Each structure stands twice: as C-alpha cells, then as structure tokens.
Amino acid sequence: MATVLNVTEAAVAAQPNMGGAQFASHTWLEPIIVVTIMITSLTLNRRHNFRILDSNRGRSATRSLLPHDSQASSPDGSIDSDSHLSGDSDVLTSTKYPPKKRNCCGMVLRTPNSSRFADHVHSRILAKFPFLIEMFYWVLNLLFYTLTKAIAQSFFTNYDGLRELAQDHGVLILDIEHKSWLSFLFPIEERDFQAWFLNGHLTAITFLNRIYSLVHIPGTVAFLSWYYYAAPSHSTFAVVRRTMTLGNFAAFAIFTVFPTMPPRLLPKKFGFHDTVRQANAESVWVGGNYVNQLAAMPSLHFTYAFVIGCTFLYHSGLFRRTRNEPRKSIFTQTAFLVVGILYPLLVLTVIVATANHYWLDAVVAMITTSLSLLGNKVWMFLLPAEDILCWVLRVDKPAPTTGDRLLRQQGARYQPVKDEEDP
Known part of the structure; x- marks a missing residue:
C-alpha cells in the first residue's frame, strides 16, 4: 500500500497545476455563440426596403441591377416576366438574359444567366439576406477541412504509422527552431514559455485555456460578420x-503531406502539458471525430488572426490614405492599430502557451497567408461552376449589401468602389 501511495504522490508531483481548463459548457455554448453571431449578421446585413413577398414582382434587388434593355417586353410594352418558361434552349443565345462571360484558365466561357429566376421565392430570400451566401462558403470550407484527416490517413499505412510520422515532424520542428542555425530566430523555447505561465501565473493560463477555442471559430465568424457590414465595398471584403479561404486550403494541403503532432501530444519527456483539455473538458472545435489532431503546421489559429490583424492595420488609415472610405477619427485609428497588433499577439500567446502549436507554425502561417493575399484571385476560376450551380438550383445570386451602410450615411457624397462578382 505504501508503494502505491508513493507512486501516486510522485505522479501528482510531476503534474503541475495547469490552471482552470475549459468549461464543460464550451461543448454546447460555443455553437450557440456562433449561431447567434450568424443570426445577428443576417439581420444587420439584410437588404433594407425590400420585401420577400411583394405584389410588385419583377423588380427584385438583383434584377434591378441589370440594364433595362436586357429585359424584353411583350408586344403591348409590358415586361414579360414569364417568358423564360417557354424553354431553356435559349440559355446561351437569349437577348433578354444574355449569358455571362467568364475568364477561366485563359479561356472565355459563356455561362447561364440565372437572373431570370430573380422572382423565385428562394432567390428573393437570398436577396433579402445576402449574407447567407457567405455562410454557404463557410460550410464548404468546413467540409474540406474534415476531409484532410481522412486524406492524410489514406496516404499512410495505418493510423499508428501516421502518428509516428507526425511525432517525428514535431520533433524536427523543435530541432530546427532550437538546434539549427535558425535558432537565433527562436530565443525562447516553447516549453519554457509554457512553464512561465504554469509557475506563478495560473490566472493567465486559465484565461488562455478558456479563450483558446473562442478566438478561433467564434472570433473569426464574428470578424467576418462585422467586416461584411463595415467594409467600404464588397470587393474589399472579398x-x-x-x-483567408486560400490560406485555409494551403494549410489543408500541408496537413495532408506533412502531418505534425502538436507539442501537447509529444511524449512527456519533452516537457509539454495539455492545459486546455484537462479532464477531457474540450470544446466542440478542438475535439470530435471531424477535428484533425495532427495538423499543427501551419497554425490555422494564427492564419485567421494574421488576416484579421492586417485588415485592421490596413483600415486604420495611419499608414496610407484611404480611398473611397470616410476618414476616421484619431481615436478610431488608434483603436484599429491596437487591435491589429494585439490580436495576433494574443492568439500567438494562446496557441504556444497551451502547447497546441510551435513558433514555426505561426511563421509558416504568415508566409502562406501572404502568398494567399498575392494570389487570392485564383478563386475566380470557380465563377463558371457557381453560375451553373445557380442555374441548376434555379436561383439568382444576390447583390451583396456591403457598403450600403456608408451609402445610406453619406448619400451622394459616398461613391462605393465597383464590386467584382466573385465566388
């Protein structure tokens, strides 16, 4: 009995106090927070002075953007809103709804013009709540993320072999950071950084543990919802x-070919502790079958945070003259500057102190994000596919409401930037 007690005491002594873990309520509270943010954004970004069920059909918010001469008239001069029911054979030759011309891989493709479906109920719902399109894009991102785990496993013999390779990659990253000629770039080891919080700063590590998941999905959704409302134009938002989406896919590709075990899953001899998931108190965003636990490199947490920080710095107006955007007060400029700098630093502190990422994960995230900014228009090649999908679903893609707020506030003085029609 004494031997058993001594072993137990030694185990307890080896396990430091890691502060408070995430609340068990995170499992159900965080999805509620995300849904609440989305519903709020749908409301704030709705199209004003537009009714879904309107007796004056044929003048939807989307159709009104088309040239008037593109709307064919009947012999008596009235708008023939049902002429498209005669058949779809004129989809690429119609003069009333001329096909769209899309540039794809150096070719010009003619795609169906779904504006003829602007008066369908589901089209009018989208026209009233155009933010639904952004929510659809997010769902696609999540679906692709869930595939990375299955694809990575299919590349290797078995899950145990995948874990062993991911562990080797994690150790390799530590060696690059602290045992190679690049060590001068990483003067503080991740283990020592975490130890500082665990030794005398338990309130701070408790705070970091509990916001770890909140700064990822809920925080990013809140930012995109706000930016859709606050951006000067939809092209700027896009x-x-x-x-951010291209940064996601760059990370997904690296997850697949370079699976990396986070510090918290390395063998105990490396000195890391999983402070977030004590007693399995993890959030829905960091656990579950759809989460890829071997995807430390690069950090998606920092990918999002870096994009958000750079966006705030860009709109602070302190480093450039803002074009087609109202000038901000000194207080607002300073607030944007502070958020732009502190938010990425907060996320970096969170992911390293909780042993979920290495320093190098954030460095690679900055590189992939910067490259994604330079090549973000690669997504424009999806426009033909989106046109065809809209045609199949008999729905008209709505005009976004981004920039409408400034237009209402400043009236004729505000000239919004012409938006691109993008996926």
Missing part, C-alpha cells in the same frame, strides 16, 4: 475572405 479580398480578405478569399485570402
């Missing part, structure tokens, strides 16, 4: 969204 650059950020496309950059």
